Amino acid sequence: MQTSENTPNIDSFWEYTNPAVSEERFRAALSSAQGDVRLELLTQIARTFSLRQRFDEAHEVLNDVEKHLANAGARPHVRYLLERGRTFNSNGEQEKARALFIKAWEQAQASHFEGLAVDAAHMVAITHAGTPEAIAWNQRGVAIGRASHDAKARSLIPAMLNNSAWDLHDMGRFDEALPLFEEAQAEWTARDKPEQLQFAKWAVARCLRSLGRYDEALTIQRTLEAEHLAADSADGYVFEEIAENLATLGRTEEARPYFEKAFEELRQDQWFVKNEAARLASLKARAGTQ
Numbered sequence: 001m002q003t004s005e006n007t008p009n010i011d012s013f014w015e016y017t018n019p020a021v022s023e024e025r026f027r028a029a030l031s032s033a034q035g036d037v038r039l040e041l042l043t044q045i046a047r048t049f050s051l052r053q054r055f056d057e058a059h060e061v062l063n064d065v066e067k068h069l070a071n072a073g074a075r076p077h078v079r080y081l082l083e084r085g086r087t088f089n090s091n092g093e094q095e096k097a098r099a100l101f102i103k104a105w106e107q108a109q110a111s112h113f114e115g116l117a118v119d120a121a122h123m124v125a126i127t128h129a130g131t132p133e134a135i136a137w138n139q140r141g142v143a144i145g146r147a148s149h150d151a152k153a154r155s156l157i158p159a160m161l162n163n164s165a166w167d168l169h170d171m172g173r174f175d176e177a178l179p180l181f182e183e184a185q186a187e188w189t190a191r192d193k194p195e196q197l198q199f200a201k202w203a204v205a206r207c208l209r210s211l212g213r214y215d216e217a218l219t220i221q222r223t224l225e226a227e228h229l230a231a232d233s234a235d236g237y238v239f240e241e242i243a244e245n246l247a248t249l250g251r252t253e254e255a256r257p258y259f260e261k262a263f264e265e266l267r268q269d270q271w272f273v274k275n276e277a278a279r280l281a282s283l284k285a286r287a288g289t290q
Contacts, residue, residue, distance in 0.1 A: 008033070010040055011115075011152055019048040039065050039076035043083040050087040058087040074111040078104050082119060089127060098127040115152025118145050122156050125163060130170040138164040158187035158196065162203065174210045181207050198224060202237060209245055218245040236265025236272075240283065247286070260287035 013025040023045055030041045042065050049058035062084050069077055085100035105120035121141030128134035138160040145153045145160070165180035185200035205220035221241045228235050243258035263283040266272045273280060 008037060008041070010037075010044060013044070016051075019051040023048040036073045036076050039068055039072055040079050043076070043079040046083045047086060050083070050090045053090070055087055055091045058083070062087065074107060075113060075116070078108045078111070078113060078116045078120070081107065082116065082123065085123060089123070094127045098124060101127065114144055114148040114150040117141075118148070118150075118153040118156050118160075122160055122163070125160070125167075129163075130167055132171075134167045135164050138167075158184045158191070158200070161187060162200065165203065165207070169207060169210065174207055178204070178207045178211065198227065198235075202235075202241070206241060209241065209248075214245045214249050218242065218249070221245065234261070234265055236262045236269065239265060243283075243286070256287060259283050263287050 008029050010026075010029075013022060013029065015021045015025075026041050026045045026048070030038060030045070033041055042061055046058040046061040046065070049055070049061065062080060065076070065080050069080060081100045081104035085097040085104065088094075088100065089097035101120050101123040105117060105124060108114075108117035108120055118141045121137050121144070125134040125137035125141070128137065141160050142157055142164075145157045148154060161180050161184040165177045165184060168174075168177035168180065181200070181204045185197065185204055188197040188200045201220055201224060205217040205224075208214075208217035208220070221238050224235065224238045225242065228238065239258050239262035243255045243262055246252075246255035246258065263280065266276075266280060266283065
């Protein structure tokens with residue numbers, strides 16, 4: 001986990017699906033870190049807290065970082081802005097977050113930190129989700145990423161393509177969204193990332209349903225169902241899409257057990273229960289579940 005300059009490659013410590021493990025790695029590196037590297041590591045520890053919805057703790061760590069920025073280099077400044085912004089954004093304070101992300105973008109651009117600049121553009125876009133501004137910011141990030149040799153800059157390309165596709169989808173521009181969903185799928189295929197690839201395939205199929213191409217959408221979702229079955233796993237979102245396509249095709253009796261499977265899986269998803277209560281109730285009703 002070292003760069004050629006023999007300093008920690010901070011991004012390599014991340015296990016985004018497990019913030020607690022990531023925190024342990026950052027703290028282990030922190031024990032021997034000094035100066036700018038120490039400040040950067042602290043910003044990432046703050047991020048592990050914001051990912052776990054522990055916003056007060058994240059801000060406390062960032063407050064400590066802020067006290068030392070006057071004598072720090074440019075990179076800790078950009079990292080600080082990004083993580084303060086992410087903490088606000090994750091806590092529903094998009095306006096505060098956006099201002100910080102734009103500052104991060106400007107400072108990263110001025111210092112030629114391509115990876116951090118792409119990260120900032122990606123985050124500004126997220127604060128504009130579902131609008132033309134989001135697409136424009138993602139385009140800025142993708143342009144830098146495609147021209148860059150920076151691993152961090154390139155790693156964000158599929159996520160930005162996916163986000164832009166969803167922005168277009170949310171605006172009802174399904175014909176424009178589909179090629180971007182397919183491009184994101186191709187990027188994940190090239191990176192050999194099975195989990196992300198499954199989601200990318202699901203997104204392509206979801207867009208096909210919006211375009212009225214139900215049979216094509218159903219074929220993809222059936223394939224994903226088989227992949228999960230082979231891996232002894234299940235995905236409530238896949239079940240939901242199979243049910244929706246079958247129902248739209250008039251195959252109501254076939255759809256009902258899939259609505260039930262979707263309900264049983266998604267009722268265990270805390271985010272879904274909290275944010276998609278009406279959708280969950282609809283799944284229950286359409287499954288005929290008592």
